[in-house]
Amino acid sequence: MVSSENHDPQVCEVFRQAIELIGRRWTGAIVSVMLKGATRFCEIRDAIPGISDRLMSERLKELENNGVVVREVIDSRPPQVSYRLTEKGEALGPVLDSVSVWAAEW
């Protein structure tokens, strides 16, 4: 039998959303590369072999909507766009590290 303690449906839902956000195709890679310091679109893209521009835009937009990434436009000529991790995004570091450890070991 499974103990039903700690089985708060709302907690489950939050957990499910979190793991499915991180596990979406390329999302983990994007956050990983940003944790290493990448801030420009092409810089992130070039560090991820195989990702398309379209998919990268889509993923960055999702991460923005989830409060993981902030998009900033610097008012220069031409305007420069940069992306940075929020505090919530930075907090994904240990999560991705634990995935790396597991992946490397197994």
Place this chain on the structure above:
Amino acid sequence: MVSSENHDPQVCEVFRQAIELIGRRWTGAIVSVMLKGATRFCEIRDAIPGISDRLMSERLKELENNGVVVREVIDSRPPQVSYRLTEKGEALGPVLDSVSVWAAEW
């Protein structure tokens, strides 16, 4: 600039496969419930509100193919099927814990 150290494409690929396996719809929830001790199909299913039998079979099969879960048939009448985590599957505990911590905090 992003440092290119530790940028081993093969490591990246393993990391990507790992995070996308765990992040697939419901997979995290299934492993979570199994870590709490569930071994029977209906026991796992009943602990995950909203999952269908079809999707659960599919996910269990994927986890089996990835060496995370083992399916065992006990030769009784009627035969009993049970699922258990392999060592690789048990090792996902800390990974899922770190996701939980992040999800709860943010």
